[in-house]
Amino acid sequence: MKKKYKLSIIAANYWSSDFLSEQLKKLFGDLFEITCHSPDTTPIQPIYNSDLILLHEPSTLPKMQNFIFSECPILLIRRTIKNEYIDSLKNIPKGSKAVVVNLNTYMAQETMINIYQMGFKNILLNYWSPEEKIFPECDYIITPRIYNFLPKTNIPKIIIGTRVLTADMIMDILSYFNIKMDIAENIILEHLIEAPSFFNGVKYLMKNNRSLTIQWNLLFNKINKGIIVINSHNKIDAINENFYKYLDLEKSKEEFYSEDDILKLFNINNNIELTNELIEFNNKKFLLSKTDIYNHGIYLGKIFFIDLYKSIQHLENNIHKKRKEQINIAKYNFSDIITEDNMMKKSISLCKKIANSSSPILISGESGTGKELFASSIHNYSLRKNNSYFAINCASIPNELLEAELFGYEEGAFTGAKKGGHIGIFEKANGGTVFLDEITELPYHLQAKLLRVIQEKEIRRIGSNFNIPIDIKIISATNKKIPLLIEEHKFREDLFFRLSVFNISIPPLRERKKDIPLLCNFFLKKYNSNKKLLPEFLLFSSQYDWSGNIRELENLIEFTILTSNNNIGIRNLPDYMRDNKKIQSLTFDETLSLKEYMMLKLIGEINSKFENSGRRNLKEIFSYNYFKISEIETRKIISELKEKNLIKVNIGKVGTSLSEKGILYLHKNS
Known part of the structure; x- marks a missing residue:
């Protein structure tokens, strides 16, 4: 089995490194083994045998220098704002003053630079974090979320959500490890749907010399189609090798500059929609498709696709042949x-x-x-x-x-x-x-x-x-x-x-406990999911009755893959399973019941978001995510966790927080 490359994350605190770890796992799947490190954990986890270290912010590195025992490069993480939040920034009136707020000065400055790099130069930006004393005068506050340290003011707040890695950052990681082109292609193209690339997004990525080379190799010349990319000014940005090959044209003799050249070449009308249109050129038949490209309603250009008609015929014949061969045959071994x-x-x-x-x-x-x-x-x-x-x-x-x-x-x-x-x-x-x-x-x-x-x-x-x-x-x-x-x-x-x-x-499946994790992982791969099963889910699945046996288990895995945003836990179960009374009596390990573990985990999640962790709020969120519990039961669970020194019950609005022992326990059992 091929050894996985090891990525190590260094962040200011455990929660930041864990959050980045989840982002990377979602992005890269199981391509890398990822470890998290922070100077605020006790004890500090040293870094051994790492292939690449990703640094969250520069100020953390000096505190970790004595704990790095790996001769590998250190790469400073670069992040940007998701596409879905760009429109909210566009709505800020020209000439307005805005303050970018984040957890520390470096992250606030980095976010401010992100906004400028994306072309929002009509906004007068400043930055602020809890490290600063005076809050600047402004018309708007730009923040990832509503922090409790924000000043009490009626200034409008623009939420930009959690930032993601830049496309060029991802390319740096993939190229450093020389990841196979087909795998890298899928990762980059899927990421570009969610986040703009460096500076002017996808359009800049196509024009930037370094990125263009990667995109060319990954996309244009790896697809078995002839491809022509037309920009918003109806000029040709790119043509792949298959276009010349399929049409028997020589690059040195045939030059194309605009969409009009392509339309004349195939003798077609600009206004018609094309979907697998049968055309002839040089006594050969092709299927031609034309697709207009829009982003948030903005026209970006067109893409022409050319398929060899013979190839499509051959593919269809093979499909029919295989279907015919599969009639009345046994499928399994x-x-x-x-x-x-x-x-x-x-x-x-x-x-x-x-x-x-x-x-x-x-x-x-x-x-x-x-x-x-x-x-x-x-x-x-x-x-x-x-x-x-x-x-x-x-x-x-x-x-x-x-x-x-x-x-x-x-x-x-x-x-x-x-x-x-x-x-x-x-x-x-x-x-x-x-x-x-x-x-x-x-x-x-x-x-x-x-x-x-x-x-x-x-x-x-x-x-x-x-x-x-x-x-x-x-x-x-x-x-x-x-x-x-x-x-x-x-x-x-x-x-x-x-x-x-x-x-x-x-x-029945309930009598085959050892097979349940094996089957779960099989179904995850079957549905091409990179999500992981949390310990709490495996504990539940080992004690559930499974009246529908393997069919019910497969249906559950498919359901959780489609409905969960991250890894799969108890909160992702359908209602009929979460309402099962047996789930409330399960034991997580020798230390905690499953209810206590889920409450401890919930407290950690709320702490990381700087939200209210009072008893009433814990009860409501717990009942929504897992199963209904009363305030009396909530008080009892909190009391048990406090007795075990896993949480601190603070007076006032601060509410309940994890102790150092609680942090280490969750880290060990995550």
């Missing part, structure tokens, strides 16, 4: 079963031993445990793997159609029978495998016919007088207790004995 559970391993081992037997197999297990996964794997492990595999859900086909679907029928067998008759699944699967899911839903009269198929190895179409010999392996599955159905005369006992020559039992 035993290697697709993710488990460390001994019972599951035992079932897999037994399935492999009996895979080549022609005797029926009955798979028992709750809904969502993966019965079809086992059936498909058995087929692919057997000598029948190159023959057909049919999976039928007996509950999904109406009873009156199921017999015709399984056994087939002759022409004229009944009203509505199609001309020429119909070949049934048992006949189509000859030489292969038929998987009958939810076998207990098979109508009683068909159970007798299925028994004959198994015993005599032959079928008779509806309306026919002739038997057809077949060679099929039957795998059935159920989530019900068949012996109980036999007692109720809903299932034939003789059929049960024939179907269950080999009986495979799949344990």
Whole structure:
């Protein structure tokens, strides 16, 4: 396994370094191993074996010099304002005086420079932080958020939110580690949606020589399309190599300067919208698309895309071919079963031993445990793997159609029978495998016919007088207790004995505790998520009942990926899970209950935002994020945390704050 590069963050305090760490993880995914360091932690965490150190602000470096034991470069972090907050700055009247406020002087000055670099020179800017004594005269206050140290005044406040890394800063990091082009491309382009690049944003990035080279290699010449970029003045900014290659043009002989040159080249009208328009050039066919580019309603230009028509045809043919090939094949193998559970391993081992037997197999297990996964794997492990595999859900086909679907029928067998008759699944699967899911839903009269198929190895179409010999392996599955159905005369006992020559039992997810983290990580990768599962989430998932088994777990992971902003914890659970009473009685570790841990974590989050951490506010935020608790219960939890020296309960508006022990505890368990 390739070793990850190690990034170390140095910030003035633990909260800043942790916040930057979350930003970097969101940006780079699991590309790097990230460690956080600050001079205000006790003890100070030294830096060993780091590949690159990112410095939050210059004043912190002297305090950390004696704790750096790594011979690697130190890069000062450069940040800028998100695109979503630019409009609020544009609304400030020309000539207004504005004061940029931040936690310290360096961050305030840096933010002020960000604003000037983005072209807002019509605002007279000054800066202020709690380190300064006198608050400057102004018409507006520009601040990341409403801090409690802001002066009590009616001066309008412009919120610009948390700043993000500049695009050139990200490029510096990626180029330093020589990250693969395709990975770097995705990171940079996704970031440019959220944040403007250095100085005049994306337009400057395209014109800046250093950035243009990176963008050219990452985007234009790596995409299998011909691309032409037209700026807002209808002049060509860039043409990639595929454009010349596809059209058989030589760069030295063909020069293009404006959009008019492209329109004349293809003999098209400027006013028409183009989406995969079929055109001909030099006796070759192409698909041409034209897209207008806007940012916050401002027209930036156009992009032309050219695709080879033959390539699109070839792609479509391959897709159709693969779809055709995938009809009636088993999709899964035993290697697709993710488990460390001994019972599951035992079932897999037994399935492999009996895979080549022609005797029926009955798979028992709750809904969502993966019965079809086992059936498909058995087929692919057997000598029948190159023959057909049919999976039928007996509950999904109406009873009156199921017999015709399984056994087939002759022409004229009944009203509505199609001309020429119909070949049934048992006949189509000859030489292969038929998987009958939810076998207990098979109508009683068909159970007798299925028994004959198994015993005599032959079928008779509806309306026919002739038997057809077949060679099929039957795998059935159920989530019900068949012996109980036999007692109720809903299932034939003789059929049960024939179907269950080999009986495979799949344990429910709640009995496979070791598999839950493995499955969670698998689903995170399946949905291309870089989010992490917090310890509190893993604790909950290990003790939840999972009545829907793996299907319910996958649905939960997909839900939390789409609805969570950061890493996944208890607050990201759907309401029906958070309302589960069992969650309130869980233990986090030998020190705290889960409720106490979540309250401690909440106090830390509120402290970091300099918000009110009084008991009433804690109760309201806790009830909103997790589950409802009363003020009495809130008081009890706070009392427990205080007794364990994890928090300080202050008098007045300051409210509750973390102790040094509490900070270290959260750092250890985050």
